[in-house]
Amino acid sequence: MPHDPDPPPAKRFKPGSPFFRLNKKPGMLLPRKGNAPLPIDVQRKHLPIYQAKSQLISQLRQLHNAVLIGETGSGKTTQIPQYLYEAGIGRQGVVAVTQPRRVAAISLAGRVAEEKKTQLGKLVGYTVRFEDVTSAETKLKFMTDGMLLREAIGDPLLQRYTVVILDEAHERTVHTDVLFGVVKTAQRKRREQNKFPLKVLVMSATMDVDLFSQYFNKAPVLYLEGRQHPIQIYYTKQQQSDYLQAALVSIFQIHQEAPLSHDILVFLTGQEEIEALARTCRDIAKHLPENCGPMTVIPLYASLPPVQQLRVFQPAPKGCRKVILSTNIAETSVTISGIKFVIDTGMVKAKKYSPDSGLEVLAVQRVSKAQAWQRAGRAGREDSGLCYRLYTEDEFDGFASMTVPEIQRCNLASVMLQLLALRIPDVLNFDFVSKPSPEAICTAIEQLDVLGAVERKDDQVTLTPLGKKMASFPLEPRFAKTVLLSPEFSCAEEVLTIVSLLSVDSVLYNPPARREEVQSVRRKFISSEGDHVTLLSIYRGFKNVGGNKEWCRENFVNSRNMGLVAEVRSQLREICIKLGMTLESSRGDMANVRRCLAHGLFMNAAELQPDGGYVALDSHQPVAIHPSSVLFQAKPAYVVFNELLQTSKCYMRDLCLVDADWLHEAAPEYFRRKLRTGKS
DNA sequence: AGACTCGAC
16 A cells, blocks of 8 residues: 555544444344355344234224335335235235336345245236236236336326325435426325325335325324334544545555455445545555455446446455445445445436527536435444545535435426326426426426427427327337337437337447457448447347357447346237337338438437537537547447537437437427527 | 546346
């Protein structure tokens, strides 16, 4: 370790308030590793929630709405659906339990089926995209919140359900937030129409549930004790100007002082930063004194191939410390056992949205208090833990208490299309838990208007026949429109592939350390017509070898995401067929494909300027070609792009070369208007 | 001249 003139931040930490107090009761602990596992019905009785079972049941029997706070490990999600069923509450229909993530819905259903000693898909089942493991017998149904939202389009009153449990509500995903309004409306309408009442339970892991309670007419709040171990929090005594340096010093401070079996989890902001810090850590670890012990450094972020992601679960060899450098993926999506230390930089990379420019900005920002607690909690899952916060307690006091709900940070075009498809009469005044700004709502409606999805009659907004078709696709409105236009250009098959490729995470794997290798391998797919055509030829290559994994590795293609593309494509294709569309291939005529993209994505067009830069035709702001684009070094006169992302500059991502004429023929009125405002 | 937080239908 290099000589450090200043005392390391870890030495400058002072103790803060403990997180949760340990509240052990005799006989209340789950078996630990090494103990013989208890029978599953005995395990159920050992959960903290079991003590409250009869009280809970009598409460839930009476209430139409309740908010449940359950700390981590309280067992609320697995037990409450079973308690309801066992008490005969809601048996006339189905109890739905929604989750923000697919894996959670699937694994929870598996766990509950096991506890009920039934086969998955009978009494207990799950529904997520591409997978429906339910039957006529299913009474307890775990599902993604997005899935319930889709179902609501066909059945706004949610008539199959007697109870809807909105779990992980504190995460405030767009889907959960929209569902709040959907279940509230369904509840009211069912009451008005004298239908079977709908019970709604909101479950949260954090205490800030006033908002939820208020939203449901001051619904009672029930508390459940959890089984979180105590976590000691330390703050820095002084502000840190360089959180990466502070993290580095803290890692090695802990490494020198703590037993090697204690793993460290560090929260950072992104891939590049993580890879760089990993390199630095490995370099330093090589030159440590012998009494220090070895260290294995494992990066963790979403775009890492699955094999490498799995490395975080492997225990380090005995006598070696495991240090995990992670994005916020480890806050909720990936749970790693055995973490003793959390180092929280207090920073996160997150999207912001400015409604007037319609621009999504990806920026490194401060976390919220709730997020900081969530991070700290990752240290106390099996045993007591420690969390080093690389900021002062005063700084922490200045953090926002909750993360701004996603619905206030994103483009609302999809949400508005969905609400309109749900036949909500007045979308402009929809009863959101947290209202997005009126500007954001108006911008979204205008975008839908320009796409021809809505019509306005004296303050009322309704879907056009085209809009209704668009809503039937699980796609952003502009992609849905592009698919619907594709038969006119005889290239539906190609457009389906392209849209599928764009609607999943990137299929391209770009390990920074092997950049030149990646570039040379990728050369054979690259098209001067842009990224869409390039992606199309990669997909063809993948199909030609039958999805061969070896081929994927050689070509730096993410095979998991590629597999997903194929699934999305066949789902979209089925919807097209149901709508009676003619699906043709353009047989290599890429001009038609690009023309179709121009017609669907005309709102995302940019024009080359005499100075060599670009200007977005919609907002008239200067934009640049993202370095990841195959057109990065080219200077096409006109392009359409997938999205704008502001990082160090305002970048266009995923570009397609187009003719100016195509844009004008796509939306003559729109461009006449844009050119006028552009000149003035 | 230079880059990609996390999810989901």
